[in-house]
Amino acid sequence: MRKLSVALGLATVFLASLAMAQAGKDQRRSGYQDMGPTLQKMQDDDTANPAMLYVQAGEALWTQKAGAADKSCADCHSAGSMKGVAARYPAIPPGGDRPVDLEGRINLCRTEHQKAAPFGAESEQMLDLSAYVALQSRGMPIAPPNDPRLAAFRMHGGQLFKGREGQLNLSCANCHDDNAGKKLGGATIPQAHPTGYPIYRLEWQALGSLKRRLRNCMIGMRAEPFDEDSEDYIDLELYLMDRARGMTMDAPAVRP
Amino acid sequence: MRIALFLAAVFAAAVALTALGVSAQESLRSYVIVGDAIPDSLTGEAGDAARGRAIVANRSVGLCLLCHRAPIPEERFQGDLAPDLAGAGARWSEGQLRLRLVDASRLNADTIMPPYYRLDHLQRVARNFAGKPILTARQIEDVVAYLASLKE
Numbered sequence: 001m002r003k004l005s006v007a008l009g010l011a012t013v014f015l016a017s018l019a020m021a022q023a024g025k026d027q028r029r030s031g032y033q034d035m036g037p038t039l040q041k042m043q044d045d046d047t048a049n050p051a052m053l054y055v056q057a058g059e060a061l062w063t064q065k066a067g068a069a070d071k072s073c074a075d076c077h078s079a080g081s082m083k084g085v086a087a088r089y090p091a092i093p094p095g096g097d098r099p100v101d102l103e104g105r106i107n108l109c110r111t112e113h114q115k116a117a118p119f120g121a122e123s124e125q126m127l128d129l130s131a132y133v134a135l136q137s138r139g140m141p142i143a144p145p146n147d148p149r150l151a152a153f154r155m156h157g158g159q160l161f162k163g164r165e166g167q168l169n170l171s172c173a174n175c176h177d178d179n180a181g182k183k184l185g186g187a188t189i190p191q192a193h194p195t196g197y198p199i200y201r202l203e204w205q206a207l208g209s210l211k212r213r214l215r216n217c218m219i220g221m222r223a224e225p226f227d228e229d230s231e232d233y234i235d236l237e238l239y240l241m242d243r244a245r246g247m248t249m250d251a252p253a254v255r256p
Numbered sequence: 257m258r259i260a261l262f263l264a265a266v267f268a269a270a271v272a273l274t275a276l277g278v279s280a281q282e283s284l285r286s287y288v289i290v291g292d293a294i295p296d297s298l299t300g301e302a303g304d305a306a307r308g309r310a311i312v313a314n315r316s317v318g319l320c321l322l323c324h325r326a327p328i329p330e331e332r333f334q335g336d337l338a339p340d341l342a343g344a345g346a347r348w349s350e351g352q353l354r355l356r357l358v359d360a361s362r363l364n365a366d367t368i369m370p371p372y373y374r375l376d377h378l379q380r381v382a383r384n385f386a387g388k389p390i391l392t393a394r395q396i397e398d399v400v401a402y403l404a405s406l407k408e
Contacts, residue, residue, distance in 0.1 A: 165380040167390055168319070168370040169361075179337050179368070185315060185322045186333030223380045 029180075031190040032250050039202075043254040051131060051200035051252030054207045058132030061125055067116025073129075076113060079136060086134040087142050087249050090238050092149055099153055099234050102130050103209065121228050127207045131198050134251035142195065142244045150238060153231075157239030160232060166223030187256070193244040194237065196253025203256065210237060284375060285393050287358065293351030294358060297400075298373070298393035308402025311395055312341070318391070318399065319370070327406065338369065345404040353403045357396050372396060 032040060042048045063074045090099035093108055100108065103126055107118040119126040144150070161172045175184065176192035183189070197210040204212075211233050215225040226232040287294045297303070311318040313328045320326065325334040326341040344353065355362060360369035371378075372390040381387075391399065 163379065165378075167378065167381045167385040167388075169378055170368060170370070174368045183334075183336045185335050219382070222382045222385045224382045 026246075028193065028244070028247060029191055030193050030195045030244075030247055030250065031255055032196065032253060034181075034188050034190050035254075035256065039254055039256065043250070049200065049252070049254055051198070051207055051254065054128045054131045054198075054200075055135050055252060057124075058128035058130070061129050062132055067110070067114035069113065069115045071114055073109065076109075082133050082136040084137050084140050084143065086130075086137040086251060087140045088145050090150075090153075090234050090241070091145050092147060097149075098231065099150060099238060101210075101234055101237055102133060104234070106130060106133070122209055122212060127198050127209065130209070131207060131252045134198065134249070137249045138251060140249050141246050142241055142249060144238070144241050144245060153235045154238040154242055156232075157235035157237070160236050161239055166218065166221035168221050170221050172217065192240065193247055194240045195244060195247050196250045196255065198251065199253045199255045201255045207252065210240075284373060284389060289355060289362070290351070292355060292363060293349060294354040295351040297397055298354070298358075299397050301397065303394070303397030303399070303401035305398070305401040305405045307395075308398035308400070311391070311399050312402060317395075323369070341403065342406055343408050345406040346408060348403075350400050350404050353400050354396065357391070357399060 032043065035043075046052050061073075062079070063072050065072045065075070086102050089102040089105060091105075092099050093105060103119075103121060106126065106129055110116045110118050119129070161176075164171045164174075172192065175189050180189050180191040194210050197213070198207050199213070200207050201213075211228070214233060214236060218225045285298050287298055288296065309328065312320045312326055313331050315321060320341065321328070321331055321334045323335045323338040324341050325336065328334075348356070356369070358373040359371045360367045361371060361374075370390055373393065373396055375387065375389060
């Protein structure tokens, strides 16, 4: 009898912890999970995903010598060494005192290592190369660096995410934390996890960066977008990446 | 010398007037809140419900359908972040609808409904919208007239 009650007790504890584990189940969803099966299929099939054309162009750039140093990316890096890199940016570069995003990191190599002019923030070449580098992290978990120097920048990003702005007086959180999954006009509001950048967005008919996506949302709120080279974007990206920590990278993604 | 001074004065006055003209045109009309309503029309005139319907239907003017549904069947994409506007005229008086539009944050400090006729306490407003309310006083009255007509 005593044994039975102990067994029952254990079973209850087990069931309770199982229920708790399920209640505590990760509620986060990527933009990929919010898409219909047609778009998911388009993204999953490399011969149908329009972003893969940009990746091919990026691969060509990767091996092309450039600048006064006459070096290609491939002269210093193996493609394999780029595994997981996109999943951990923004990060503080050696000798630097504030974070740069993947695009900023690529431009550091352009100017410091290739001795070449930096690419324009949303130039075709930057998109191509960042798509190629990001592809190397496909399927890997988002893993921001545990660098204590990032905390202040990330906190500022969180404030930008939660603060109201624009003529419509909305915050990013109003839509992406409080109303995700609901319909804004015809569009399902995603949770805004940056798992897939750069993305091929059907509305743009082109590959575009996370900055461009953020700028679109700010324009929608009738807020003045940050300047192209503003540090605010990087801080916001840091916050978004931390919020998406552990989620699976699906770059280069397709989005509506 | 005297003429030059006089001309300078005229010029200064003209500049001041232009500045005044602009701010007078863009500043908000004053209104009185009574309880949870603004009983009086912002323009002193009744709005036009047909024009109001067009404003509500227009995604870049009223923006209402981004969040709300409304009995406007020709607009296919309607949001679901907020109550259906059908029957709004049965639930609320014109004065209540007017305050809701002018500044919904007076009724619910955390609301996501934009303040359609308010200029203060806004951050980083885009340059092309700075200093302008989302809707003009006349547009507010048109929308009030339309909403008031939604009895079921």
